[in-house]
């Protein structure tokens with residue numbers, strides 16, 4: 150019987166996916182360390198065999214990716230057709246939503262939009278990673294190809310940004326966005342979403358110019374565990390008070 154010395158491994162559960170590489174490459178590192186000087190070999194060979202492994206994996210993926218990308222060339226006209234016939238009522242034909250409860254999606258990174266549309270779908274009857282009574286049905290009706298096309302179409306549109314409104318909270322909002330909340334270990338939003346809120350394509354969504362009401366709803370949903378499609382955001386929002394959420398959401402609305 151293995152003694153359970155650590156109990157429930159909370160810290161382990163929050164490690165980024167890449168950290169699982171370590172135990173698997175240790176075996177490789179040991180094998181390689183025989184041919185390198187034994188003193189510094191351990192650390193450096195672990196690094197190098199890990200990066201060698203990564204390089205091999207990446208190299209073997211390149212032809213596959215190139216093919217997939219070729220096939221996946223989005224059809225903007227088909228995307229616009231879906232937008233103007235189905236999504237228009239809530240997101241506008243150009244992705245600028247007139248109502249502050251609905252997100253503006255114009256100019257958002259297409260990969261992020263596509264991920265959300267997949268996350269709204271229920272797979273095998275399970276609760277979706279991003280439950281939404283409204284979006285579930287619309288997302289369910291979209292094929293993978295529809296998702297690619299409509300995401301590319303909305304991404305190609307120009308965002309009409311909103312404005313910050315709560316002067317009293319502006320300073321707090323800016324502080325959180327730029328510097329996080331040190332006392333609670335909340336990182337700066339800017340670290341991932343960028344100093345102007347433009348995000349980083351594929352990885353981090355654009356936030357700037359979004360309706361404050363929508364942003365606050367999402368942060369609250371992450372905090373309550375209603376939106377569970379990103380661990381980092383769940384952990385960040387879990388530490389935030391209502392006032393902090395309101396302040397940073399308002400700041401983001403006016404961010405350029």
Ligand code: HEC
Nearest residue numbers: 235236238239250251252254262265266281283284287299
């Ligand atoms: C009846 C209104 C309505 C319609 C129609 C609608 N949406 Fe939505 N959409 C919403 C609401 C509300 C949300 C926020 C959901 C939540 O609570 O998380 C949303 C969220 C989204 C998001 C996530 C945006 C983000 O920033 O994370 C995407 C992407 C999206 N919708 C795309 C679409 C597409 C594509 C269509 C058409 C096929 C569509 N929507 C039709 C109301 C609607």
Ligand code: HEC
Nearest residue numbers: 336337338340341352353354364367368378379381382397
């Ligand atoms: C470690 C990186 C990281 C940090 C720091 C971070 N975020 Fe995020 N954020 C993400 C990722 C990744 C997503 C996309 C989640 C997904 O795939 O659904 C996201 C999504 C969001 C969304 C949802 C956007 C939408 O359109 O629905 C909001 C709102 C948000 N973040 C606000 C914040 C705020 C406010 C802060 C600072 C308090 C912050 N984030 C800090 C990584 C980060």
